[in-house]
Amino acid sequence: MSLPNSENASTLENAMQLMIQTFHKYSGNEGDKYTLSRAELKEMLTTELGNYLGNAQDKEAVDKVMGDLDSNNDGEVDFTEFIILVGALTVACNDFFLEYNDKQEKKK
Amino acid sequence: MSLPNSENASTLENAMQLMIQTFHKYSGNEGDKYTLSRAELKEMLTTELGNYLGNAQDKEAVDKVMGDLDSNNDGEVDFTEFIILVGALTVACNDFFLEYNDKQEKKK
Numbered sequence: 001m002s003l004p005n006s007e008n009a010s011t012l013e014n015a016m017q018l019m020i021q022t023f024h025k026y027s028g029n030e031g032d033k034y035t036l037s038r039a040e041l042k043e044m045l046t047t048e049l050g051n052y053l054g055n056a057q058d059k060e061a062v063d064k065v066m067g068d069l070d071s072n073n074d075g076e077v078d079f080t081e082f083i084i085l086v087g088a089l090t091v092a093c094n095d096f097f098l099e100y101n102d103k104q105e106k107k108k
Numbered sequence: 109m110s111l112p113n114s115e116n117a118s119t120l121e122n123a124m125q126l127m128i129q130t131f132h133k134y135s136g137n138e139g140d141k142y143t144l145s146r147a148e149l150k151e152m153l154t155t156e157l158g159n160y161l162g163n164a165q166d167k168e169a170v171d172k173v174m175g176d177l178d179s180n181n182d183g184e185v186d187f188t189e190f191i192i193l194v195g196a197l198t199v200a201c202n203d204f205f206l207e208y209n210d211k212q213e214k215k216k
Contacts, residue, residue, distance in 0.1 A: 012130045012156035016198045018123035020205060025119075034206065048120035079202050087195045090124045094187050097128060098142065 022048060023082050035076035038066055052089060130156060131190050143184035146174055160197060 009017060023036070026044040031037050036044060042062045045053055053061070069081045077085075117125060131144070134152040139145050144152060150170045153161055161169070177189045185193075 010156040015123040015126035022120045048118040087191045
């Protein structure tokens with residue numbers, strides 16, 4: 001998948017393009033090339049979010065994320081469902097970093 | 109704002125960190141340092157999303173985005189509201205790129 005005009009992109013536009021590229025890197029492996037199957041979701045979680053989600057090799061964990069995300073119950077995660085996951089994780093990270101920074105400042 | 113452990117980050121983790129950094133780059137300028145005021149929102153829209161949103165200098169456009177995003181009507185955009193904006197724009201971009209790629213493929 002190639003994206004047009006990424007040379008003059010801002011930081012935020014780069015972030016948006018990285019999310020789009022990440023999804024399509026995994027969604028194209030099997031079946032519908034615009035959705036993540038259970039196997040593609042597992043590969044994406046393990047490779048991209050290992051630091052955040054821990055042991056995503058765990059079949060139960062993958063099933064739980066798939067169950068939470070797959071709002072239309074078709075066994076596939078589409079791009080909108082993927083963005084909801086990434087958004088929720090980013091909000092959680094931001095909360096974590098703010099707490100972390102508060103603690104660092106208190107140490108000074 | 110400094111983020112811990114960004115050296116071994118995956119592509120998706122980088123995207124998440126870029127979104128967090130972008131928000132705090134603007135939110136810290138005035139008032140509550142963890143929310144975007146109207147002026148901070150305008151600067152963020154103009155600098156970061158100029159290519160996508162066009163003429164965000166337009167006061168009406170900024171007011172409209174603020175009105176749409178500020179779900180609790182406090183005149184400030186918090187991090188969760190910011191992520192909802194970025195998520196919605198990313199889904200729109202993805203749709204655009206898929207259409208663009210389909211057209212490129214049909215040309216071949």
